[in-house]
Amino acid sequence: MKNRQPTDAPVLRRILLVIAYDGSNYCGWQVQPNGVSIQSVLQRAIEDLVGEPVMLTGASRTDSGVHALGQVAVFDTHMSIPEDRFAMALNQRLPKDIVIQKSVEVALNFHPRYQKVSKTYEYKILNRRIPLPCQRLYSYFVPQRLDLEAMRQGAAYICGTHDFKNFASTKTSVKDTVRTVYDLKLEKEGDMITLTIRGDGFLYNMVRIIAGALLKVGFRQKSPEYIREVLESSQRLIPGPTAPAHGLTLVEICYKEGLKKP
Amino acid sequence: MKNRQPTDAPVLRRILLVIAYDGSNYCGWQVQPNGVSIQSVLQRAIEDLVGEPVMLTGASRTDSGVHALGQVAVFDTHMSIPEDRFAMALNQRLPKDIVIQKSVEVALNFHPRYQKVSKTYEYKILNRRIPLPCQRLYSYFVPQRLDLEAMRQGAAYICGTHDFKNFASTKTSVKDTVRTVYDLKLEKEGDMITLTIRGDGFLYNMVRIIAGALLKVGFRQKSPEYIREVLESSQRLIPGPTAPAHGLTLVEICYKEGLKKP
Numbered sequence: 001m002k003n004r005q006p007t008d009a010p011v012l013r014r015i016l017l018v019i020a021y022d023g024s025n026y027c028g029w030q031v032q033p034n035g036v037s038i039q040s041v042l043q044r045a046i047e048d049l050v051g052e053p054v055m056l057t058g059a060s061r062t063d064s065g066v067h068a069l070g071q072v073a074v075f076d077t078h079m080s081i082p083e084d085r086f087a088m089a090l091n092q093r094l095p096k097d098i099v100i101q102k103s104v105e106v107a108l109n110f111h112p113r114y115q116k117v118s119k120t121y122e123y124k125i126l127n128r129r130i131p132l133p134c135q136r137l138y139s140y141f142v143p144q145r146l147d148l149e150a151m152r153q154g155a156a157y158i159c160g161t162h163d164f165k166n167f168a169s170t171k172t173s174v175k176d177t178v179r180t181v182y183d184l185k186l187e188k189e190g191d192m193i194t195l196t197i198r199g200d201g202f203l204y205n206m207v208r209i210i211a212g213a214l215l216k217v218g219f220r221q222k223s224p225e226y227i228r229e230v231l232e233s234s235q236r237l238i239p240g241p242t243a244p245a246h247g248l249t250l251v252e253i254c255y256k257e258g259l260k261k262p
Numbered sequence: 263m264k265n266r267q268p269t270d271a272p273v274l275r276r277i278l279l280v281i282a283y284d285g286s287n288y289c290g291w292q293v294q295p296n297g298v299s300i301q302s303v304l305q306r307a308i309e310d311l312v313g314e315p316v317m318l319t320g321a322s323r324t325d326s327g328v329h330a331l332g333q334v335a336v337f338d339t340h341m342s343i344p345e346d347r348f349a350m351a352l353n354q355r356l357p358k359d360i361v362i363q364k365s366v367e368v369a370l371n372f373h374p375r376y377q378k379v380s381k382t383y384e385y386k387i388l389n390r391r392i393p394l395p396c397q398r399l400y401s402y403f404v405p406q407r408l409d410l411e412a413m414r415q416g417a418a419y420i421c422g423t424h425d426f427k428n429f430a431s432t433k434t435s436v437k438d439t440v441r442t443v444y445d446l447k448l449e450k451e452g453d454m455i456t457l458t459i460r461g462d463g464f465l466y467n468m469v470r471i472i473a474g475a476l477l478k479v480g481f482r483q484k485s486p487e488y489i490r491e492v493l494e495s496s497q498r499l500i501p502g503p504t505a506p507a508h509g510l511t512l513v514e515i516c517y518k519e520g521l522k523k524p
Binding site for chain 1: 282283284329331349353358359360361362363364392393394395396398399400511
């Protein structure tokens with residue numbers, strides 16, 4: 001006689017979470033030797049809910065201090081509650097600085113990193129003479145005058161498909177440094193400048209290095225054409241200081257083939 | 263021979279500070295038996311700078327969790343640095359959640375509370391299905407549907423000179439509860455509703471009680487006319503729950519006679 005599982009045995013499902021967080025009090029998304037990571041807090045909340053060990057795989061490894069409105073992560077579970085209930089049930093178990101925005105079931109072979117995506121990041125610059133306390137954790141304070149028009153001219157060179165090797169941290173290990181930036185906007189509202197960038201993927205620290213390079217143009221230390229020079233240089237050319245983490249927010253990840261259900 | 267002071271003895275000056283703070287980590291403006299107050303942290307920083315004991319008098323006693331962009335306070339000192347340098351020198355001694363925006367010398371008889379003023383407060387309501395972590399300390403999260411038009415109709419009754427006794431905390435001790443509200447706006451941008459109110463003064467918890475009453479109208483638990491009923495009632499009528507402190511920001515205090523220098 002064959003040892004068969006009963007037909008009502010719980011099936012394995014892959015659950016995708018869209019996660020917003022305030023990164024101020026964490027060492028980043030990924031589990032680190034020191035400091036509490038968003039991934040570890042979330043993983044514990046999931047295991048507490050589903051009552052089985054889970055592996056949580058995120059789409060982006062955000063650094064310490066970086067925020068998210070739409071981080072994406074998946075885990076597998078045998079729990080059989082409706083897909084949208086995971087969000088609610090997890091939010092009851094999570095601290096207030098991590099909030100699941102949405103939960104959906106996806107195909108078991110769906111991988112948040114190897115699927116084709118467009119990602120959107122925002123980098124905020126508070127440009128006024130004196131800092132504002134309530135903005136200190138969510139924007140980079142820059143008291144110097146900025147030439148926004150020059151920054152926009154520089155930003156235009158970033159758009160398109162380029163080898164962004166000079167816009168990646170030297171700590172990066174990836175071989176293929178070609179990426180496509182679909183769109184880069186610089187908008188100003190009151191004292192706040194928001195850089196919004198959308199692309200098919202970003203190298204390690206790429207958005208913060210782009211923000212730093214555009215600030216150099218904004219300070220008129222470099223001309224807008226400097227951005228093109230750095231892009232086109234076959235030498236390693238460091239475009240400027242990396243802008244600090246706390247100005248950065250992972251806004252959205254769109255999966256090009258959508259979120260196919262099983 | 264008379265015991266005269268030398269003519270170059272430092273003169274007493276009254277310095278006015280415009281202060282912005284993130285109230286999240288404080289027990290409010292005023293010194294309290296338990297918890298750290300903004301006033302005490304600021305007073306210590308001033309004494310450390312000027313090297314003499316000071317009395318710091320604030321214009322508004324903001325509650326725990328309430329934020330400020332333009333709190334006003336004064337102190338007297340013999341220190342003779344230029345008036346605008348106090349701001350810079352104090353910011354070097356203050357934590358990042360308290361930032362002096364401006365310092366000016368005023369007349370020695372200037373009192374931040376007994377001078378005629380107009381004060382502006384903002385109350386922020388995040389109105390969406392799921393909370394946003396980076397907004398959690400700076401807005402009141404309300405997931406229910408809100409009838410903004412009804413709230414605006416209710417808000418119109420608040421404007422003008424009224425006895426606001428029913429819009430004050432029962433803990434208040436003031437006798438004269440008549441105040442003038444010059445302006446009350448309700449604006450929506452994305453998910454964020456901002457109530458901006460300007461008046462010649464506000465009773466204890468008045469803005470938060472007004473926000474709570476308008477939310478009751480927004481939920482359609484009460485009609486807009488309910489606001490008028492509460493205002494006109496000679497009985498003690500409690501208009502609804504007081505909206506929580508962390509949605510509130512003291513935006514600006516304008517002194518009608520200006521800041522007269524000595």
